[in-house]
Amino acid sequence: MTKERTALRMQILAARDSLPAEERQRKSRIITERLLALPEFIAARTVFAYVSFRSEVETLPLIADCLARGVAVSVPLTLPAEHRLLPYAVTDPGRDLVPGYCNILEPLKTLPLVNPASIEVVVTPGSVFDVRGGRLGYGGGFYDRFLQTAAPQALRIGLAFDLQIVESVPLETHDERLDFLVTETRTIAMRRAAPCPEKPRS
Numbered sequence: 348m349t350k351e352r353t354a355l356r357m358q359i360l361a362a363r364d365s366l367p368a369e370e371r372q373r374k375s376r377i378i379t380e381r382l383l384a385l386p387e388f389i390a391a392r393t394v395f396a397y398v399s400f401r402s403e404v405e406t407l408p409l410i411a412d413c414l415a416r417g418v419a420v421s422v423p424l425t426l427p428a429e430h431r432l433l434p435y436a437v438t439d440p441g442r443d444l445v446p447g448y449c450n451i452l453e454p455l456k457t458l459p460l461v462n463p464a465s466i467e468v469v470v471t472p473g474s475v476f477d478v479r480g481g482r483l484g485y486g487g488g489f490y491d492r493f494l495q496t497a498a499p500q501a502l503r504i505g506l507a508f509d510l511q512i513v514e515s516v517p518l519e520t521h522d523e524r525l526d527f528l529v530t531e532t533r534t535i536a537m538r539r540a541a542p543c544p545e546k547p548r549s
Contacts, residue, residue, distance in 0.1 A: 351517050356474045356483055362510050363402045363474075371508075374531040375405035378506055382529045383412060387502055388468060393419045395434050395461075395498065396470040397490075398444060400451045403472050404506040410440055421461040424453050425489060432493045434461040463497035468504060471525065476507050480524035480537035481516030494523040502526050 366374075382388055394413055399406040413420050414437075421434035425448035435454035437443040447453030471490050475483040482505055484490055494503060504527045512530065516522075528535040 348517050348519065352483060352519075353486075355513065355517070356486070359475045359511050359513070360402075363508060366402060366508065366510075371402060372405065374508055375399075376408070377531045378404050378508075378529055379406075379409045379412070381531075381534050382409065382470075382504065382506065385504075385527065385529070385534060387527070388504065391418065391467040391502070393421075393461075393466050394468045394470065395421045395423070395463075395466045395501065397472040398422050398440075398452045399472070400449070404508065406470065406506070407440055409470070410437070414438060414440075419461075421466065422454050423489075423493075424456065425449075425451070427487075430488055430492060432489050432497070434463055434466065434497075435459065436461050463493070464500065466498045466501045469494060469498055469501045471503055471505050473505055473507065474511065475516055476505055476512050476525070476528055477514065477516045478512065478528070478535050478537070479515075480526070480528070481518050482522065482525055483516050483518075488521060491521050491523045495521075504529060506530075 396406050396410055410420050421436050423432040424435055425432060427448055435458040437454055443454055443458055444452040473482045473484050503525045505525045507530050509530045509532055526537055
């Protein structure tokens, strides 16, 4: 399955990278508008959002809009050696973000660290998605670990272009599913599979 996942990731990322910058910006604006209209997102007062990099759905306008509405926003600092993300509060992205892991904009370590248990919504990036909540990241497992161990209570919302959606993502046991997926043409609500109840001991 590893080869299948790697090949699929490379195929979809190549297609995403081929989007002209203007088209990517236009579609990102539409996706942001759709997300901001989602009742579950409107109700959230604490949001953890990725900072877009390369050809990802752009999130800096989303972060700015949330801050303008008085929503508490945190963004990830990556700890590559530990395969972990730490959420730091931002109030001014232009001042608070600097190039970090893989040259992605990350928060200054002098900013306040946020308790992950307080986060209501996690806006997640990814390479490949399906309509049942399946998500394939970039291979590091950072968001899967964060969602599973640090902020399991948070609503998970993925942002993607339509071209990133496939019929079925080949999932592994550690892959965390989403609650919503927002693209430039649709907002898809999913129901995360509940964990299997323990069988009574005989």
